[in-house]
Amino acid sequence: MTDRLAVEGVTVKFGGLLAVRDFSLRVAPGEIRGLIGPNGAGKTTVINAITGVVPLAAGRVLLDGDSVSGLPAHAISRRGIGRTFQHVEPFGELSVLDNVLVGVGRHAQVPMAHAAMATPLARRREGDAVREAMAALDRFELLTYRDTRAAELPFGVLKRMDLARALAANPKLLLLDEPTAGMSESEADRAIAAARGIAESHDITLLVIEHNMRVMMALAHSVTVMQNGAVIAEGTPAEMQRHRAVIDAYLGEEEAADAAA
Amino acid sequence: MTATLFLQLAIAGVSVGAIYALVALAIVLPFKASGVLNFGQGEIVTLGAYAALILTQLALPYPVVLVSILLLGAVGGIAIERVLIRPIVKAPEFTLVIATFAIGLLIKGAISIRFGDSPNTIDGPFGAEPIVAAGLRFNPTALWICACTALVTVLVIAFFRYTRLGKAMRAVSVSAEAATLMGIRVERVYRWSWAMSTAIGALAGLLVAPLIGVNPEIGQLILRGLLGAVIGGFTSVPGAIVGGVSVGLIETYSGVFVGTTFKNLVPFVLLMVLLVFRPQGLFGAAEIKRV
Amino acid sequence: MAAASRRNAIVAVAVAVLLAAAAATMSGYPVYLLSLAMINVIAAVGLNLLTGNSGQISLCHSSFMALGAYGSTLLTVRFGVPFWAAIPLGAVFAALLGALLGAPASRLRGIYLALATLGFLQIVQIVIEEFANVTGGVRGLTVPKPTIAGVRVSEYARFLIVLVACALAVWTARNLLASRVGREFDAVRLSPHAAQALGVSVHRVRLAAFALSAAYAGVAGGLQAVVVGFIDPVEFGVSASLRQITFIVVGGMGSVAGSVIGAAVLSALPEVLRPVKEYSDLIYTSILLGFLIFLPNGLVTLWHRATKRFTRGDPAPAPQGSAP
Numbered sequence: 001m002t003d004r005l006a007v008e009g010v011t012v013k014f015g016g017l018l019a020v021r022d023f024s025l026r027v028a029p030g031e032i033r034g035l036i037g038p039n040g041a042g043k044t045t046v047i048n049a050i051t052g053v054v055p056l057a058a059g060r061v062l063l064d065g066d067s068v069s070g071l072p073a074h075a076i077s078r079r080g081i082g083r084t085f086q087h088v089e090p091f092g093e094l095s096v097l098d099n100v101l102v103g104v105g106r107h108a109q110v111p112m113a114h115a116a117m118a119t120p121l122a123r124r125r126e127g128d129a130v131r132e133a134m135a136a137l138d139r140f141e142l143l144t145y146r147d148t149r150a151a152e153l154p155f156g157v158l159k160r161m162d163l164a165r166a167l168a169a170n171p172k173l174l175l176l177d178e179p180t181a182g183m184s185e186s187e188a189d190r191a192i193a194a195a196r197g198i199a200e201s202h203d204i205t206l207l208v209i210e211h212n213m214r215v216m217m218a219l220a221h222s223v224t225v226m227q228n229g230a231v232i233a234e235g236t237p238a239e240m241q242r243h244r245a246v247i248d249a250y251l252g253e254e255e256a257a258d259a260a261a
Numbered sequence: 262m263t264a265t266l267f268l269q270l271a272i273a274g275v276s277v278g279a280i281y282a283l284v285a286l287a288i289v290l291p292f293k294a295s296g297v298l299n300f301g302q303g304e305i306v307t308l309g310a311y312a313a314l315i316l317t318q319l320a321l322p323y324p325v326v327l328v329s330i331l332l333l334g335a336v337g338g339i340a341i342e343r344v345l346i347r348p349i350v351k352a353p354e355f356t357l358v359i360a361t362f363a364i365g366l367l368i369k370g371a372i373s374i375r376f377g378d379s380p381n382t383i384d385g386p387f388g389a390e391p392i393v394a395a396g397l398r399f400n401p402t403a404l405w406i407c408a409c410t411a412l413v414t415v416l417v418i419a420f421f422r423y424t425r426l427g428k429a430m431r432a433v434s435v436s437a438e439a440a441t442l443m444g445i446r447v448e449r450v451y452r453w454s455w456a457m458s459t460a461i462g463a464l465a466g467l468l469v470a471p472l473i474g475v476n477p478e479i480g481q482l483i484l485r486g487l488l489g490a491v492i493g494g495f496t497s498v499p500g501a502i503v504g505g506v507s508v509g510l511i512e513t514y515s516g517v518f519v520g521t522t523f524k525n526l527v528p529f530v531l532l533m534v535l536l537v538f539r540p541q542g543l544f545g546a547a548e549i550k551r552v
Numbered sequence: 553m554a555a556a557s558r559r560n561a562i563v564a565v566a567v568a569v570l571l572a573a574a575a576a577t578m579s580g581y582p583v584y585l586l587s588l589a590m591i592n593v594i595a596a597v598g599l600n601l602l603t604g605n606s607g608q609i610s611l612c613h614s615s616f617m618a619l620g621a622y623g624s625t626l627l628t629v630r631f632g633v634p635f636w637a638a639i640p641l642g643a644v645f646a647a648l649l650g651a652l653l654g655a656p657a658s659r660l661r662g663i664y665l666a667l668a669t670l671g672f673l674q675i676v677q678i679v680i681e682e683f684a685n686v687t688g689g690v691r692g693l694t695v696p697k698p699t700i701a702g703v704r705v706s707e708y709a710r711f712l713i714v715l716v717a718c719a720l721a722v723w724t725a726r727n728l729l730a731s732r733v734g735r736e737f738d739a740v741r742l743s744p745h746a747a748q749a750l751g752v753s754v755h756r757v758r759l760a761a762f763a764l765s766a767a768y769a770g771v772a773g774g775l776q777a778v779v780v781g782f783i784d785p786v787e788f789g790v791s792a793s794l795r796q797i798t799f800i801v802v803g804g805m806g807s808v809a810g811s812v813i814g815a816a817v818l819s820a821l822p823e824v825l826r827p828v829k830e831y832s833d834l835i836y837t838s839i840l841l842g843f844l845i846f847l848p849n850g851l852v853t854l855w856h857r858a859t860k861r862f863t864r865g866d867p868a869p870a871p872q873g874s875a876p
Contacts, residue, residue, distance in 0.1 A: 051749060053745065053748070053749075072748075072753070073748040073749065074747075074748045074751055074752055074753040074754065075753075077748065077749055077750060077751040078751045082749065082750075083749050085745070085746065085749075089743045089745050089746035089749075090742075090743065090746070091738060091739050091742040091743055091746065091747075092742055092743075093738065093742060093806075094735070094738055094739070094742065098735055098738075101732075101735055102735050102736065102739045102746075102747065102750050102752065103750045105732045105735065105736065105750070105751075105752070109732070110731055110732050110733070112728070112733050112760065112764070115727060115728050115731035115732065115733045115734075116724040116727050116728050116733075117724065117727065118727040118731075122727075122731060125732075126730075126731060126732075129732070165746075165750065166749070166750070169750050169751060298663045298666075300666075345841075348845055349844065349845060352844075352848070354609070354661075354662035354663060355603070355607075355609050355662070356844050356848060358609055358662070358663060358666045359609075359794070359797055359801070359840070359844060360841060360844050360845075362611075362790075362794060363794065363837045363840050363841045363844070364841070366791065366794065366833070366837045367834060367837045367838065367841070370831075370833045370834040370837065371834065373830075374830055374831070374834070484670075484674060487667060487670075491667065522682045522683075523682075525678045525682070526675060526678050526679075526682075529671045529674045529675045529678070530675065532667065532668075532671040533656075533668060533671045533672070533675070536656075536657075536660060536664055536667060536668045536671070537656040537657075537668075540660065540664050
């Protein structure tokens with residue numbers, strides 16, 4: 001069976017700096033893969049590389065066997081790769097509903113002329129879109145924030161919105177960048193349960209960057225560990241918790257934090 | 262085209278280009294330091310010309326006029342920075358662009374009201390008798406303009422390389438935050454970059470007045486200055502000079518080859534082409550386009 | 553949501569009917585001024601979509617008005633196309649050029665975009681002046697009186713046409729902002745990265761905004777030519793563009809109501825300022841600066857603070873908790 005996501009030998013450079021080095025990864029359809037590593041390991045850059053936000057200095061990215069590397073970012077998204085952001089990147093002035101509607105909009109295409117005249121087609125598509133968006137809001141317990149401007153919301157709620165928004169676009173592969181940051185323990189559990197439920201029922205493959213080990217253990221089928229832009233280990237969450245190199249990488253981070261303190 | 266004509270045109274082009282170079286430099290300085298592009302710069306030049314008019318009518322000797330204009334320009338720049346720019350320096354780009362445009366229009370409007378649209382003239386410091394040398398005719402005012410521009414260029418480059426304030430300004434143009442951490446008073450840098458900018462702009466007004474007269478439309482020079490700044494790349498002082506002079510030369514030569522109809526179009530078509538294909542110009546930093 | 557937009561439609565129709573009735577009783581000059589004000593509204597609505605919603609600065613909006621004015625008038629003068637067909641065609645012409653400019657320009661950042669639009673404006677002005685045998689050059693172009701099937705259109709009928717056009721402009725703009733199109737305009741302004749990640753082509757949206765705003769300007773230009781009876785190229789310079797920017801800054805960027813308020817209020821200004829005409833430009837500019845510094849979100853925010861509504865096309869949707 002073809003991998004849902006195949007990242008082959010990807011290298012990303014910023015100026016002279018190697019942010020990601022010869023990075024490879026394969027995720028099977030329906031799998032939930034975790035991506036962990038100390039700060040600065042290059043995890044978000046990997047996501048940016050897969051989604052076409054940063055150019056690849058080397059390597060390629062395949063979705064269901066088809067190459068997507070080199071396509072513009074919006075085209076990669078339309079092929080079925082969605083993502084959430086570490087800092088949400090909300091449409092601050094828009095309501096939560098409108099934020100999610102932008103996600104839905106991808107398949108609710110209304111031609112401009114129809115939209116301008118509010119034709120029956122336009123109204124029907126908008127109604128469908130709103131229904132879909134409301135369902136997404138409901139799944140993430142966001143209905144009470146429906147009409148609130150995103151800029152006024154606490155970070156944890158925004159992270160849920162980001163999830164709802166990305167999922168509303170119905171991706172085949174969803175890349176989550178620290179989805180539970182800023183959430184309380186129970187909020188995180190419920191959000192992850194909702195995400196997992198949708199992933200399983202809609203056959204969405206997930207690649208999740210997480211610092212919260214509890215969430216990672218509960219959610220991921222397997223985990224890839226990064227350090228300094230490269231993979232240092234891969235396996236089940238349990239195996240990774242005991243893995244020498246992984247422990248060193250995180251311990252190194254702790255020591256550095258202690259030294260700086 | 263004979264060699265003489267070619268050279269004569271070159272002289273004309275460089276002379277008018279020297280003015281454009283000064284305007285371009287006046288635009289680049291505060292942009293380099295504070296990221297603010299002063300779309301009202303043209304009106305600073307106009308103010309300089311009118312100040313020259315007034316001072317000349319007071320029968321003051323030329324050196325006094327020159328120095329006064331530089332001082333008035335600098336003071337004016339400090340005032341503008343303090344009163345109009347500082348409240349909006351953190352505002353979105355839209356606000357900065359429109360506000361500087363509006364300030365320019367305000368100045369132009371005030372000048373029109375105070376002085377009317379009737380043209381005025383002042384004489385150049387060395388008279389209008391062309392100097393003939395090596396078979397070529399040189400307009401003394403044009404020579405004077407080139408000399409002043411060359412001097413300003415040298416002084417500004419020396420300023421950036423050798424003075425503390427100049428080095429501070431370079432630091433701020435790279436990163437205001439880093440500069441603050443290094444103990445540089447960023448506000449002071451902004452203030453002086455504006456002072457230099459308006460002083461140079463006002464000087465350009467004084468210099469150009471004998472050539473084109475004193476009227477509210479002098480501000481149109483900003484378009485050529487902007488093109489010069491684009492050619493040079495917005496963050497380079499030598500670039501602004503090279504860019505401005507290039508615009509002068511292009512304008513002068515295209516007048517011969519292209520005819521008046523299209524002669525006026527050439528600078529703007531060039532501007533559009535540059536913005537599309539190479540917005541960083543000759544010497545500018547590369548990251549101009551966005552998502 | 554449907555209830556709110558139905559309510560708006562009723563208000564809009566009522567206002568239109570009132571205006572039409574009032575105009576029937578007024579003499580020529582106030583009607584003329586009202587027509588010009590409504591033409592300003594159409595232009596402002598277009599500019600707001602581009603600058604307020606899709607976040608792209610433009611100093612050449614008046615150039616698209618010029619293209620619409622000259623385009624429609626030349627179609628009438630040279631090919632006998634009646635005004636009611638010529639004006640839409642002029643708008644199409646303007647929109648095509650808007651797309652042509654937008655294609656490269658919309659990839660540019662802030663000041664470079666401003667420069668590109670400034671360059672475009674200069675090019676249009678020079679072309680108008682230099683090709684005088686076509687455009688009448690600096691002396692301007694006389695516009696033939698509008699006729700329908702050979703019958704001269706009365707001044708009152710002309711007013712009604714402008715009224716209908718203005719109503720359509722406002723209506724279509726509101727519809728657009730309440731739809732995917734408007735959401736994408738705002739999304740692209742607020743966070744291009746998030747928009748991309750959701751499948752929105754930022755460049756295509758920005759280009760569409762350019763073409764769309766040019767179309768509105770083209771309509772406004774064509775109507776203005778017919779109402780005034782004469783095209784004066786001086787009307788399409790940087791000052792004119794800045795005046796339109798003043799409309800949307802004063803009224804409120806990103807909102808159709810803002811465009812209407814700004815254009816309507818400021819259109820009354822030249823009349824009010826009649827006695828001090830030479831100062832009117834100065835006053836306009838001071839108003840612009842004042843709002844930029846002190847009330848950058850425009851008059852419409854005062855209204856919104858009073859009624860706690862959004863600053864986007866439509867008023868807030870139905871209260872929370874109710875069914876969609």
